[in-house]
Amino acid sequence: DTEVTQTPKHLVMGMTNKKSLKCEQHMGHRAMYWYKQKAKKPPELMFVYSYEKLSINESVPSRFSPECPNSSLLNLHLHALQPEDSALYLCASSQDRGVDYEQFFGPGTRLTVL
Amino acid sequence: AQSVAQPEDQVNVAEGNPLTVKCTYSVSGNPYLFWYVQYPNRGLQFLLKYITGDNLVKGSYGFEAEFNKSQTSFHLKKPSALVSDSALYFCAVRGSTLGRLYFGRGTQLTVWP
Numbered sequence: 001d002t003e004v005t006q007t008p009k010h011l012v013m014g015m016t017n018k019k020s021l022k023c024e025q026h027m028g029h030r031a032m033y034w035y036k037q038k039a040k041k042p043p044e045l046m047f048v049y050s051y052e053k054l055s056i057n058e059s060v061p062s063r064f065s066p067e068c069p070n071s072s073l074l075n076l077h078l079h080a081l082q083p084e085d086s087a088l089y090l091c092a093s094s095q096d097r098g099v100d101y102e103q104f105f106g107p108g109t110r111l112t113v114l
Numbered sequence: 115a116q117s118v119a120q121p122e123d124q125v126n127v128a129e130g131n132p133l134t135v136k137c138t139y140s141v142s143g144n145p146y147l148f149w150y151v152q153y154p155n156r157g158l159q160f161l162l163k164y165i166t167g168d169n170l171v172k173g174s175y176g177f178e179a180e181f182n183k184s185q186t187s188f189h190l191k192k193p194s195a196l197v198s199d200s201a202l203y204f205c206a207v208r209g210s211t212l213g214r215l216y217f218g219r220g221t222q223l224t225v226w227p
Contacts, residue, residue, distance in 0.1 A: 004157075042204055042217035043158065056214065090157050100165040100208075102148060103215065105157035 003027075004106035006091050012112045015081060021109045023074040023091030032074040033103060034066060035090040043090055049074060050096075081113045116141045116209045118188075120218035127195045128226050135190040135221045137205030146208035147188045148215070149179055153201045164188060175199070195225045 004025045013019050023032065031050045035043035048056035049068040063085075065077040074091055088110050092103040118139045127133045139145050146165055150158040162173025169181045179190045190203060205218040 006157075040202065040220065040222070042220055045214060048214070092158075100146060100163070102160045102163055103158075104160065105150075107157045108155075110155070 004091055004093055004104050006089075006106035006109050008109060009107070010110045010112075012114065013078065013081065014114050015083075017081075018077070018079045020078065021076040021089055021091075021111075023076075023106055024072055025093040025104070026072055027093065027095075027104070028071075029093035029095050029104070030071060031094045031096055031101075032068065033092040033094075034074070034076055035092065035105075037088045037090055037108070039088075047076075078111075081111075083113050086111055086113045116207050116216050118147075118205045118207045118216060118218040120203075120205055120221045122221050123219070124222045124224070126224045126226065129197050130194050133192050133195040133199070133223065133225070135203050135205075135223060137188045137190065137218060139186050139188060139205075139207050141207060145181075145186075145188075147179075147181065148206040148208075149173065149177070149188075149190050150204045150206060150217075151201045152204065152220075158204065161190070197225050197227050199223060200225045 007022045033048050034046040037043045045058050046060045047066045052068045063080045067075040088108045090108045091106040094101040094103045120137055148163045149161040151161055152158045161177050162171050164171050164181045172178045177192050181188050203221045206215045
């Protein structure tokens with residue numbers, strides 16, 4: 001299995017809602033990533049988990065809360081988001097954080113905040 | 115600091131013609147370079163990488179890239195373009211902080227039939 005899956009594919013939420021994005025991989029990868037991508041722009045790194053521990057937080061607002069329950073799962077909990085948070089949220093994984101390991105991306109969750 | 119530049123926002127090419135998508139890099143230390151492709155409403159797909167070794171790297175879907183140290187370039191190439199190659203292409207370089215990828219701004223490739 002060489003796939004990263006993400007659910008849901010689409011999400012519409014109000015600014016007072018609480019929702020979660022889910023990411024799963026079964027490639028035995030030990031590094032997992034969350035990115036935010038605006039249309040026609042490169043992905044922006046949000047968080048990196050390595051061996052289930054948070055290793056990078058790119059000064060992301062606290063309304064985004066990541067969680068890594070086990071080595072295969074990565075969640076992103078959302079609360080009190082703003083309309084400018086509307087974007088494609090991409091999850092990725094790699095064998096490790098080493099420089100020569102490519103990242104495998106999921107299809108993304110298209111988030112719209114009303 | 116690590117960075118990559120993609121000088122062209124848009125590349126247009128006729129089907130069957132060769133294509134080149136340009137990327138230049140700036141790194142301290144050894145460069146670890148990657149190309150990704152993104153189709154509409156999809157995630158990024160890995161195409162190829164340069165870590166060390168041969169300057170000509172072969173990847174998925176008939177793509178290849180040429181690493182040129184003197185020109186600090188890593189251009190993506192394909193001998194014969196297909197309409198289905200039309201997509202957004204990102205060059206990326208590994209940062210010194212483990213786990214970090216620095217992406218170029220992206221190049222939209224359009225292949226005309």
